[in-house]
Amino acid sequence: MSIDKRKNIKSKQDNIAQDIALKIQHELYQPGNFLPSEYQLCDLYGSSRETVRKALKQLTELGLIQKIRGKGSLVLDIQRFSFPISGITSFQELNKTLNMNATTDVLRKKRDVIPSDLAKGHVDSDRTALHIERLRKIENLPVVLDEDYLLDPPIAEVPDEAAAGSLYAYFENDLGLKISYATKEITVEPVSKRIASLLALGDSNLAVVVRSMTYLADTMPFQLTASYHRPDRFKFVDFARRRKISFK
């Protein structure tokens, strides 16, 4: 009996959220206007109000709408600026959404020891992992160097096409992994001569380093990444909401 990969059955609230998001993206609902009221959306999608509200909550978190009591759900005007980049999004996904016309050179795909600066505090540091090194170029100029370390359970091997294309698509669609959350840390650091030359940094040796650890839904870590960005091409865009929880 083979492994069940049907999985991606979306819930009603997810479908509603997706549908409204697309309508916003294609400007069927326009910034500055209100969405249909929650009760109207109930009729439209044949669902209860709580379900509609859970869908709207997703759009609120994404920054697509702002709910205003007594008035309605206002479509916001934020996604113009290079779209929601926070969250967990792979380079290839960005490439598609933003039409960046980027290319990827796979420089390495071998088992290696995980560097201590990445393993630190997350994973046994003498553990080996599948190391994939990829140089991303836009208009043929180097922009990002990605160093990925994929942990063996759950990832034993990666086909060349996946390395050159989208790792995430391979993990989610082919392996059936459920990518759930990540921690991310952005710093600016001097880098090795090798990295500096790959990124064509010139006399400077400063790069923006994004280190991240990505986890599956069962909390198993599966990917450690260090991305080295040319400072002059780096841009991190974020949408954030004020939290209600405080720590004292």
Place this chain on the structure above:
Amino acid sequence: MSIDKRKNIKSKQDNIAQDIALKIQHELYQPGNFLPSEYQLCDLYGSSRETVRKALKQLTELGLIQKIRGKGSLVLDIQRFSFPISGITSFQELNKTLNMNATTDVLRKKRDVIPSDLAKGHVDSDRTALHIERLRKIENLPVVLDEDYLLDPPIAEVPDEAAAGSLYAYFENDLGLKISYATKEITVEPVSKRIASLLALGDSNLAVVVRSMTYLADTMPFQLTASYHRPDRFKFVDFARRRKISFK
């Protein structure tokens, strides 16, 4: 009749979320262990299951817990690393939570024209605003230069104590403003001689620039900020969840 400032009546779900968050912070619930089941939490807080679930949703978004179907809500172990910094958090709030022992010099507090790089696309660029310039130091070394521009409706004036302390506490507690969301953009750029010398950058002139626009719950923008960080002291920590909504 004076303006009503009672407002901050927290909902039941917020109180439950806050209570559990504190218990996690103080290790009454420990990383690697499960929270009481949702039904037990219903009993504990005398509420319905959906309400408990909305509280747990908040903790999930914050990265404090991970829910695992059939098993329970697992307490995560992430907040060790300098705590959730994404979201909208003021420097003073961070200072308190992290015990950074930081000081603030208020260098300027006057009405000024909003610089075009900040106003760009968000606000009429010839509009004036209350400009507050503050240099943040840790261990008496300059770390961040904050340039805040506060829009007049809704902010007419700011007392000196608020500028030296927490603007957000003043806005929320004294003015009763509801701070809701923000867009944020992180880049690395060469900066003016003046800023370079204030941050004691030495021969380099590169700083990490965080530009943000903050909005109230009614979508009125009220704060434009450019923060200039010493690259060697800059660190942005983020927790992110994979989004279910995709854009095609």
Place this chain on the structure above:
DNA sequence: AAGTGGTCTAGACCACCAG
């Protein structure tokens, strides 16, 4: 089989905004 979380429902009551 019993216990867990995931989803959806129909209804209720409240707070805010508009005319």
Place this chain on the structure above:
DNA sequence: TGGTGGTCTAGACCACTTA
């Protein structure tokens, strides 16, 4: 006053884990 969103409830059924 009627329409909007904000919150809470009690119950139902499903999917998954563990024993």
